[in-house]
Amino acid sequence: MFALVDCNNFYASCERVFNPALVGRPVVVLSNNDGCVIARSEEAKVLGIGMGAPEFKCRELLLRHGVAVFSSNYPLYGDMSSRVMTTLAGFAPSIEVYSIDESFLDLSGFGRFDLERYGSEIRRTVRRHTGIPVGVGIAATKTLAKIANRIAKKHLEYDGVCVLERDAEIQRALKLIAVGDIWGVGRQWASFLQTNGIGTAADFAAASPAWIRQHMHVTGARVQAELNGHSCLALEAVRPVKKSICTSRSFGRTVRSKEDLRQAVATFAGRCALKLRREGLRTSLVTVFAATSRFNHESERYWGTRTLALQEPSQDSIVLLNAAEQLLDALYQPGYEYRKAGVLLAGLNPADAPGAALSLFPEAPCTRDGQHRKLMQIMDAVNRRYGHGTIHLAAEETEAWKPLQKRLSPRYTTRWSEILEVHS
DNA sequence: TCTGGGGTCCTAGGACCC
Protein backbone atom coordinates (compact mmCIF):
# COMPACT_ATOMS: atom_id res chain seq x y z
CA MET A 1 0.00 0.00 0.00
CA PHE A 2 1.00 3.60 -0.69
CA ALA A 3 -0.04 6.71 1.19
CA LEU A 4 -0.07 10.05 -0.57
CA VAL A 5 0.18 12.94 1.87
CA ASP A 6 -0.48 16.33 0.34
CA CYS A 7 -0.46 19.72 2.05
CA ASN A 8 -3.68 21.70 1.68
CA ASN A 9 -3.26 24.95 -0.28
CA PHE A 10 0.38 24.75 0.73
CA TYR A 11 1.72 28.27 0.09
CA ALA A 12 -1.41 29.90 1.52
CA SER A 13 -1.16 27.62 4.57
CA CYS A 14 2.49 28.59 5.10
CA GLU A 15 1.51 32.26 5.21
CA ARG A 16 -1.11 31.46 7.83
CA VAL A 17 1.16 29.56 10.17
CA PHE A 18 2.95 32.76 11.22
CA ASN A 19 0.00 35.07 10.79
CA PRO A 20 -3.03 33.59 12.58
CA ALA A 21 -5.10 36.69 11.80
CA LEU A 22 -5.38 35.18 8.31
CA VAL A 23 -7.32 32.15 9.56
CA GLY A 24 -10.82 32.28 8.09
CA ARG A 25 -9.81 35.05 5.67
CA PRO A 26 -9.32 34.46 1.96
CA VAL A 27 -5.59 34.25 1.16
CA VAL A 28 -3.82 34.02 -2.21
CA VAL A 29 -0.16 33.75 -3.17
CA LEU A 30 1.13 35.16 -6.46
CA SER A 31 3.75 33.78 -8.85
CA ASN A 32 7.12 35.46 -9.36
CA ASN A 33 6.72 39.05 -10.48
CA ASP A 34 3.32 39.07 -8.75
CA GLY A 35 1.87 37.88 -12.04
CA CYS A 36 -0.58 35.02 -11.48
CA VAL A 37 -2.44 33.43 -8.58
CA ILE A 38 -0.65 30.16 -7.78
CA ALA A 39 -2.17 29.26 -4.39
CA ARG A 40 -5.57 29.94 -2.86
CA SER A 41 -7.08 29.25 0.54
CA GLU A 42 -10.50 27.56 0.56
CA GLU A 43 -12.16 30.95 1.14
CA ALA A 44 -10.42 32.36 -1.95
CA LYS A 45 -11.51 29.36 -4.06
CA VAL A 46 -15.12 29.96 -3.02
CA LEU A 47 -14.86 33.56 -4.28
CA GLY A 48 -14.22 32.15 -7.75
CA ILE A 49 -10.55 33.14 -8.04
CA GLY A 50 -9.12 30.71 -10.56
CA MET A 51 -5.84 28.84 -10.32
CA GLY A 52 -3.33 30.63 -12.55
CA ALA A 53 -5.53 33.68 -12.95
CA PRO A 54 -3.54 36.84 -13.77
CA GLU A 55 -3.58 39.18 -10.80
CA PHE A 56 -4.50 42.26 -12.85
CA LYS A 57 -7.60 40.47 -14.12
CA CYS A 58 -8.96 39.62 -10.65
CA ARG A 59 -7.61 42.67 -8.81
CA GLU A 60 -11.05 44.12 -8.32
CA LEU A 61 -12.37 40.87 -6.84
CA LEU A 62 -9.36 40.67 -4.51
CA LEU A 63 -9.91 44.21 -3.24
CA ARG A 64 -13.67 43.91 -2.86
CA HIS A 65 -13.42 40.84 -0.64
CA GLY A 66 -10.41 41.98 1.35
CA VAL A 67 -8.32 39.03 0.17
CA ALA A 68 -4.86 38.85 1.76
CA VAL A 69 -2.42 38.80 -1.18
CA PHE A 70 1.23 37.66 -0.92
CA SER A 71 4.23 37.53 -3.24
CA SER A 72 5.73 34.06 -3.27
CA ASN A 73 8.24 33.53 -0.49
CA TYR A 74 10.22 30.45 -1.52
CA PRO A 75 12.70 30.49 1.36
CA LEU A 76 9.72 30.18 3.72
CA TYR A 77 7.88 27.52 1.72
CA GLY A 78 11.01 25.48 1.13
CA ASP A 79 11.85 25.44 4.82
CA MET A 80 8.28 24.60 5.87
CA SER A 81 8.27 21.82 3.29
CA SER A 82 11.37 20.19 4.74
CA ARG A 83 9.79 20.30 8.22
CA VAL A 84 6.68 18.54 6.92
CA MET A 85 8.75 15.94 5.05
CA THR A 86 10.95 15.27 8.09
CA THR A 87 7.82 14.60 10.14
CA LEU A 88 6.37 12.31 7.45
CA ALA A 89 9.61 10.33 7.24
CA GLY A 90 8.93 9.08 10.74
CA PHE A 91 5.78 7.29 9.62
CA ALA A 92 7.12 4.88 7.02
CA PRO A 93 10.30 2.92 6.33
CA SER A 94 10.63 4.66 2.99
CA ILE A 95 9.35 7.93 1.56
CA GLU A 96 9.40 9.65 -1.84
CA VAL A 97 9.30 13.43 -1.68
CA TYR A 98 7.33 13.98 -4.85
CA SER A 99 7.05 17.77 -4.83
CA ILE A 100 7.36 20.71 -2.48
CA ASP A 101 3.99 19.86 -0.91
CA GLU A 102 3.45 16.11 -1.29
CA SER A 103 5.07 12.78 -0.50
CA PHE A 104 4.38 9.11 -1.13
CA LEU A 105 4.89 6.83 1.87
CA ASP A 106 5.64 3.13 1.51
CA LEU A 107 3.06 1.31 3.62
CA SER A 108 3.76 -2.20 2.36
CA GLY A 109 3.53 -4.56 5.30
CA PHE A 110 1.15 -2.27 7.17
CA GLY A 111 -1.77 -4.63 6.48
CA ARG A 112 -2.29 -5.36 10.17
CA PHE A 113 -2.66 -1.68 10.98
CA ASP A 114 -5.93 0.19 10.98
CA LEU A 115 -4.92 2.38 8.04
CA GLU A 116 -7.62 4.96 8.63
CA ARG A 117 -6.41 5.53 12.16
CA TYR A 118 -2.83 5.64 10.97
CA GLY A 119 -3.75 8.28 8.38
CA SER A 120 -5.44 10.39 11.06
CA GLU A 121 -2.36 10.07 13.24
CA ILE A 122 -0.21 11.34 10.37
CA ARG A 123 -2.49 14.35 9.90
CA ARG A 124 -2.56 15.22 13.58
CA THR A 125 1.19 14.93 13.95
CA VAL A 126 2.08 17.07 10.91
CA ARG A 127 -0.38 19.69 12.08
CA ARG A 128 1.10 19.69 15.58
CA HIS A 129 4.74 19.81 14.40
CA THR A 130 4.38 22.37 11.61
CA GLY A 131 0.94 24.00 11.66
CA ILE A 132 0.31 22.78 8.10
CA PRO A 133 -2.97 20.93 7.33
CA VAL A 134 -2.58 17.83 5.13
CA GLY A 135 -4.80 15.25 3.43
CA VAL A 136 -3.99 11.52 3.32
CA GLY A 137 -4.97 9.04 0.59
CA ILE A 138 -4.10 5.36 0.94
CA ALA A 139 -4.41 2.66 -1.75
CA ALA A 140 -2.58 -0.16 -3.53
CA THR A 141 -1.12 1.97 -6.35
CA LYS A 142 0.19 5.51 -6.52
CA THR A 143 -2.52 6.57 -8.97
CA LEU A 144 -5.26 5.20 -6.69
CA ALA A 145 -3.61 6.86 -3.68
CA LYS A 146 -3.80 10.15 -5.59
CA ILE A 147 -7.50 9.58 -6.14
CA ALA A 148 -8.02 8.65 -2.50
CA ASN A 149 -6.23 11.85 -1.49
CA ARG A 150 -8.48 13.91 -3.73
CA ILE A 151 -11.58 12.35 -2.21
CA ALA A 152 -10.25 12.92 1.30
CA LYS A 153 -9.94 16.62 0.54
CA LYS A 154 -13.14 17.18 -1.43
CA HIS A 155 -15.54 15.28 0.80
CA LEU A 156 -15.62 16.65 4.30
CA GLU A 157 -17.10 13.50 5.83
CA TYR A 158 -13.76 11.75 5.30
CA ASP A 159 -12.08 14.15 7.69
CA GLY A 160 -8.96 14.34 5.53
CA VAL A 161 -8.24 10.61 5.31
CA CYS A 162 -9.47 8.19 2.65
CA VAL A 163 -8.45 4.54 2.35
CA LEU A 164 -9.36 2.69 -0.86
CA GLU A 165 -8.87 -0.98 -0.18
CA ARG A 166 -11.93 -3.11 -1.05
CA ASP A 167 -13.10 -3.47 -4.68
CA ALA A 168 -16.52 -1.97 -4.02
CA GLU A 169 -14.95 1.14 -2.43
CA ILE A 170 -12.57 1.56 -5.33
CA GLN A 171 -15.32 1.24 -7.92
CA ARG A 172 -17.45 3.79 -6.10
CA ALA A 173 -14.50 6.20 -5.92
CA LEU A 174 -13.60 5.85 -9.62
CA LYS A 175 -17.12 6.91 -10.59
CA LEU A 176 -16.66 10.15 -8.64
CA ILE A 177 -13.50 11.19 -10.49
CA ALA A 178 -13.63 12.97 -13.85
CA VAL A 179 -11.15 11.60 -16.34
CA GLY A 180 -9.22 14.90 -16.41
CA ASP A 181 -8.63 14.67 -12.66
CA ILE A 182 -6.69 11.42 -12.93
CA TRP A 183 -2.97 11.78 -12.25
CA GLY A 184 -1.22 11.53 -15.62
CA VAL A 185 -4.19 12.66 -17.71
CA GLY A 186 -3.77 16.27 -18.77
CA ARG A 187 -5.93 18.63 -20.81
CA GLN A 188 -5.22 17.12 -24.23
CA TRP A 189 -5.93 13.56 -23.27
CA ALA A 190 -8.93 14.52 -21.17
CA SER A 191 -10.67 16.14 -24.12
CA PHE A 192 -9.65 13.27 -26.39
CA LEU A 193 -11.10 10.72 -23.95
CA GLN A 194 -14.28 12.70 -23.45
CA THR A 195 -14.95 12.88 -27.17
CA ASN A 196 -14.61 9.12 -27.18
CA GLY A 197 -17.22 8.65 -24.50
CA ILE A 198 -14.84 8.14 -21.58
CA GLY A 199 -15.88 10.61 -18.90
CA THR A 200 -14.92 9.14 -15.52
CA ALA A 201 -12.02 7.21 -14.04
CA ALA A 202 -14.37 4.19 -13.93
CA ASP A 203 -14.90 4.46 -17.72
CA PHE A 204 -11.15 4.77 -18.25
CA ALA A 205 -10.41 1.72 -16.10
CA ALA A 206 -12.95 -0.34 -18.06
CA ALA A 207 -11.90 0.83 -21.55
CA SER A 208 -10.22 -1.55 -24.02
CA PRO A 209 -6.53 -1.81 -23.05
CA ALA A 210 -5.50 -2.22 -26.69
CA TRP A 211 -7.31 0.98 -27.64
CA ILE A 212 -5.71 2.87 -24.76
CA ARG A 213 -2.28 1.49 -25.68
CA GLN A 214 -2.77 2.52 -29.30
CA HIS A 215 -3.84 6.11 -28.61
CA MET A 216 -2.10 6.93 -25.35
CA HIS A 217 1.02 4.77 -25.65
CA VAL A 218 2.63 3.07 -22.69
CA THR A 219 2.09 6.13 -20.52
CA GLY A 220 -1.69 5.85 -20.81
CA ALA A 221 -1.55 2.06 -20.49
CA ARG A 222 0.28 2.42 -17.18
CA VAL A 223 -2.31 4.85 -15.85
CA GLN A 224 -5.06 2.38 -16.74
CA ALA A 225 -3.25 -0.55 -15.13
CA GLU A 226 -2.72 1.51 -11.97
CA LEU A 227 -6.44 2.36 -11.81
CA ASN A 228 -7.14 -1.38 -11.96
CA GLY A 229 -4.92 -2.03 -8.99
CA HIS A 230 -1.77 -3.17 -10.81
CA SER A 231 1.12 -1.13 -9.46
CA CYS A 232 3.41 0.09 -12.29
CA LEU A 233 4.95 3.13 -10.64
CA ALA A 234 7.38 2.22 -7.90
CA LEU A 235 8.25 4.39 -4.94
CA GLU A 236 11.38 6.40 -5.78
CA ALA A 237 13.01 6.86 -2.43
CA VAL A 238 16.25 8.12 -3.99
CA ARG A 239 15.84 11.24 -6.09
CA PRO A 240 17.05 10.48 -9.63
CA VAL A 241 20.04 12.50 -10.83
CA LYS A 242 18.97 15.62 -12.71
CA LYS A 243 19.23 15.60 -16.49
CA SER A 244 18.92 19.33 -16.96
CA ILE A 245 19.09 22.46 -14.83
CA CYS A 246 17.35 25.69 -15.75
CA THR A 247 17.19 29.18 -14.24
CA SER A 248 14.85 31.63 -15.92
CA ARG A 249 12.81 34.65 -14.90
CA SER A 250 10.39 37.16 -16.24
CA PHE A 251 11.63 40.71 -15.71
CA GLY A 252 10.04 43.29 -13.45
CA ARG A 253 10.14 45.74 -16.35
CA THR A 254 10.87 45.79 -20.05
CA VAL A 255 14.55 45.35 -20.92
CA ARG A 256 15.87 46.72 -24.22
CA SER A 257 19.66 47.03 -24.04
CA LYS A 258 22.12 44.21 -24.39
CA GLU A 259 23.91 45.46 -21.29
CA ASP A 260 20.81 45.00 -19.10
CA LEU A 261 20.12 41.61 -20.64
CA ARG A 262 23.72 40.65 -19.98
CA GLN A 263 23.27 41.31 -16.25
CA ALA A 264 20.22 39.08 -16.16
CA VAL A 265 21.81 36.24 -18.13
CA ALA A 266 24.98 36.43 -15.99
CA THR A 267 22.89 36.12 -12.84
CA PHE A 268 21.02 33.09 -14.21
CA ALA A 269 24.27 31.45 -15.30
CA GLY A 270 25.65 31.98 -11.79
CA ARG A 271 22.54 30.42 -10.23
CA CYS A 272 22.82 27.46 -12.58
CA ALA A 273 26.49 26.96 -11.69
CA LEU A 274 25.60 26.98 -7.99
CA LYS A 275 22.87 24.38 -8.56
CA LEU A 276 25.37 22.25 -10.49
CA ARG A 277 27.88 22.32 -7.64
CA ARG A 278 25.19 21.49 -5.10
CA GLU A 279 24.20 18.47 -7.17
CA GLY A 280 27.81 17.46 -7.73
CA LEU A 281 27.42 17.65 -11.51
CA ARG A 282 29.16 19.20 -14.48
CA THR A 283 27.53 20.45 -17.66
CA SER A 284 28.75 20.19 -21.22
CA LEU A 285 25.88 21.98 -23.00
CA VAL A 286 24.85 25.55 -22.25
CA THR A 287 21.74 27.16 -23.75
CA VAL A 288 20.71 30.81 -23.37
CA PHE A 289 17.35 32.20 -24.40
CA ALA A 290 15.80 35.67 -24.31
CA ALA A 291 12.27 36.49 -25.31
CA THR A 292 9.70 39.23 -25.60
CA SER A 293 6.28 38.82 -24.00
CA ARG A 294 4.30 36.05 -25.66
CA PHE A 295 1.30 38.37 -25.47
CA ASN A 296 2.95 40.87 -27.81
CA HIS A 297 1.64 41.44 -31.29
CA GLU A 298 3.25 38.95 -33.63
CA SER A 299 5.48 41.52 -35.32
CA GLU A 300 6.95 42.47 -31.94
CA ARG A 301 7.56 38.93 -30.74
CA TYR A 302 11.02 37.35 -30.60
CA TRP A 303 12.27 34.12 -29.11
CA GLY A 304 16.04 33.88 -29.42
CA THR A 305 17.96 30.78 -28.33
CA ARG A 306 21.53 29.54 -28.83
CA THR A 307 23.41 26.51 -27.55
CA LEU A 308 27.11 25.97 -27.02
CA ALA A 309 29.00 22.73 -26.34
CA LEU A 310 31.77 23.32 -23.80
CA GLN A 311 35.21 21.99 -24.69
CA GLU A 312 35.26 20.23 -21.39
CA PRO A 313 32.51 19.70 -18.77
CA SER A 314 32.40 22.41 -16.11
CA GLN A 315 30.72 23.53 -12.91
CA ASP A 316 32.64 26.80 -12.77
CA SER A 317 30.64 30.04 -12.53
CA ILE A 318 33.25 31.94 -14.53
CA VAL A 319 33.32 29.44 -17.40
CA LEU A 320 29.51 29.37 -17.52
CA LEU A 321 29.20 33.15 -17.38
CA ASN A 322 31.62 33.49 -20.29
CA ALA A 323 29.71 30.92 -22.32
CA ALA A 324 26.40 32.62 -21.55
CA GLU A 325 27.77 35.98 -22.59
CA GLN A 326 28.95 34.61 -25.95
CA LEU A 327 25.55 33.06 -26.56
CA LEU A 328 23.76 36.28 -25.70
CA ASP A 329 25.94 38.17 -28.18
CA ALA A 330 24.87 35.71 -30.87
CA LEU A 331 21.15 35.81 -30.18
CA TYR A 332 20.56 39.44 -29.18
CA GLN A 333 18.50 41.45 -31.63
CA PRO A 334 18.18 45.16 -30.95
CA GLY A 335 14.79 46.82 -31.07
CA TYR A 336 12.78 44.31 -29.07
CA GLU A 337 11.25 44.69 -25.62
CA TYR A 338 12.61 41.69 -23.72
CA ARG A 339 10.52 40.39 -20.83
CA LYS A 340 12.17 37.10 -20.02
CA ALA A 341 15.45 35.25 -20.28
CA GLY A 342 17.03 32.08 -19.01
CA VAL A 343 19.97 29.69 -18.95
CA LEU A 344 19.57 25.95 -19.43
CA LEU A 345 22.28 23.36 -18.75
CA ALA A 346 22.20 19.88 -20.26
CA GLY A 347 24.64 17.06 -20.89
CA LEU A 348 25.05 16.67 -17.11
CA ASN A 349 27.50 14.19 -15.64
CA PRO A 350 28.79 13.51 -12.14
CA ALA A 351 31.76 15.72 -11.29
CA ASP A 352 33.65 12.75 -9.86
CA ALA A 353 33.06 10.39 -12.79
CA PRO A 354 36.23 8.57 -13.82
CA GLY A 355 37.87 10.36 -16.72
CA ALA A 356 35.65 13.37 -16.28
CA ALA A 357 38.63 15.68 -16.17
CA LEU A 358 40.15 14.43 -19.42
CA SER A 359 39.92 16.63 -22.45
CA LEU A 360 40.85 15.91 -26.04
CA PHE A 361 42.50 19.35 -26.18
CA PRO A 362 43.73 19.94 -22.65
CA GLU A 363 45.58 23.09 -23.68
CA ALA A 364 42.31 24.75 -24.79
CA PRO A 365 41.96 28.25 -23.36
CA CYS A 366 38.71 27.59 -21.47
CA THR A 367 40.26 24.80 -19.39
CA ARG A 368 39.98 26.60 -16.11
CA ASP A 369 37.91 24.34 -13.89
CA GLY A 370 40.99 23.21 -12.05
CA GLN A 371 42.24 26.74 -11.40
CA HIS A 372 38.86 27.97 -10.23
CA ARG A 373 37.78 25.01 -8.15
CA LYS A 374 39.14 26.42 -4.94
CA LEU A 375 37.63 29.83 -5.65
CA MET A 376 34.19 28.29 -6.22
CA GLN A 377 34.47 26.28 -3.00
CA ILE A 378 35.28 29.38 -1.02
CA MET A 379 32.54 31.41 -2.66
CA ASP A 380 29.95 28.72 -1.88
CA ALA A 381 31.19 28.33 1.69
CA VAL A 382 30.97 32.06 2.40
CA ASN A 383 27.51 32.28 0.89
CA ARG A 384 26.31 29.27 2.86
CA ARG A 385 27.50 30.85 6.07
CA TYR A 386 26.60 34.50 5.57
CA GLY A 387 23.64 34.20 3.25
CA HIS A 388 23.03 33.87 -0.43
CA GLY A 389 24.63 36.63 -2.51
CA THR A 390 27.21 37.72 0.07
CA ILE A 391 29.89 37.22 -2.59
CA HIS A 392 29.12 37.08 -6.28
CA LEU A 393 30.83 37.75 -9.58
CA ALA A 394 30.71 41.37 -10.62
CA ALA A 395 28.70 40.55 -13.74
CA GLU A 396 25.84 39.14 -11.66
CA GLU A 397 23.60 42.14 -11.10
CA THR A 398 19.87 42.39 -10.55
CA GLU A 399 19.55 46.16 -10.89
CA ALA A 400 18.07 46.27 -14.36
CA TRP A 401 15.57 43.45 -14.29
CA LYS A 402 14.68 42.66 -10.66
CA PRO A 403 11.33 40.85 -10.41
CA LEU A 404 8.50 42.61 -8.62
CA GLN A 405 7.75 41.32 -5.13
CA LYS A 406 5.61 43.95 -3.57
CA ARG A 407 3.86 41.84 -0.96
CA LEU A 408 6.54 39.62 0.44
CA SER A 409 6.05 38.20 3.91
CA PRO A 410 9.07 37.82 6.23
CA ARG A 411 11.37 34.80 5.94
CA TYR A 412 10.23 33.78 9.43
CA THR A 413 12.18 30.54 9.68
CA THR A 414 15.42 31.19 7.79
CA ARG A 415 16.55 34.72 8.76
CA TRP A 416 17.22 35.82 12.30
CA SER A 417 16.46 39.42 11.35
CA GLU A 418 12.99 38.45 10.13
CA ILE A 419 11.92 36.22 13.00
CA LEU A 420 8.38 36.62 14.28
CA GLU A 421 7.98 39.28 16.98
CA VAL A 422 5.12 39.25 19.47
CA HIS A 423 4.24 42.51 21.22
CA SER A 424 2.09 42.64 24.34
C1' DT B 1 0.34 48.66 -17.70
C1' DC B 2 -0.22 43.80 -16.11
C1' DT B 3 0.01 36.90 -17.82
C1' DG B 4 5.42 31.79 -13.29
C1' DG B 5 9.24 28.51 -13.01
C1' DG B 6 11.30 24.01 -13.26
C1' DG B 7 11.21 19.64 -14.59
C1' DT B 8 10.30 14.45 -16.83
C1' DC B 9 9.03 10.84 -20.19
C1' DC B 10 7.70 9.01 -24.73
C1' DT B 11 7.62 8.65 -29.80
C1' DA B 12 9.06 9.08 -34.47
C1' DG B 13 12.41 9.70 -37.70
C1' DG B 14 17.07 10.24 -39.30
C1' DA B 15 21.85 9.01 -39.08
C1' DC B 16 24.86 5.85 -37.90
C1' DC B 17 27.17 1.14 -36.39
C1' DC B 18 28.46 -4.00 -37.27
Place this chain on the structure above:
DNA sequence: TCTGGGGTCCTAGGACCC
Protein backbone atom coordinates in the same frame (compact mmCIF):
# COMPACT_ATOMS: atom_id res chain seq x y z
C1' DT C 1 17.64 -11.42 -60.58
C1' DC C 2 18.88 -9.86 -56.20
C1' DT C 3 19.44 -5.75 -51.64
C1' DG C 4 19.36 -8.46 -43.89
C1' DG C 5 18.92 -8.09 -39.22
C1' DG C 6 19.65 -5.94 -35.08
C1' DG C 7 20.87 -2.24 -32.74
C1' DT C 8 22.26 2.82 -30.64
C1' DC C 9 22.24 7.78 -30.37
C1' DC C 10 20.32 12.18 -31.17
C1' DT C 11 16.71 15.62 -31.81
C1' DA C 12 12.21 17.75 -32.16
C1' DG C 13 7.79 17.77 -30.75
C1' DG C 14 4.15 16.56 -27.78
C1' DA C 15 2.36 15.07 -23.64
C1' DC C 16 2.49 15.26 -18.66
C1' DC C 17 3.62 16.81 -13.49
C1' DC C 18 3.90 20.27 -9.40
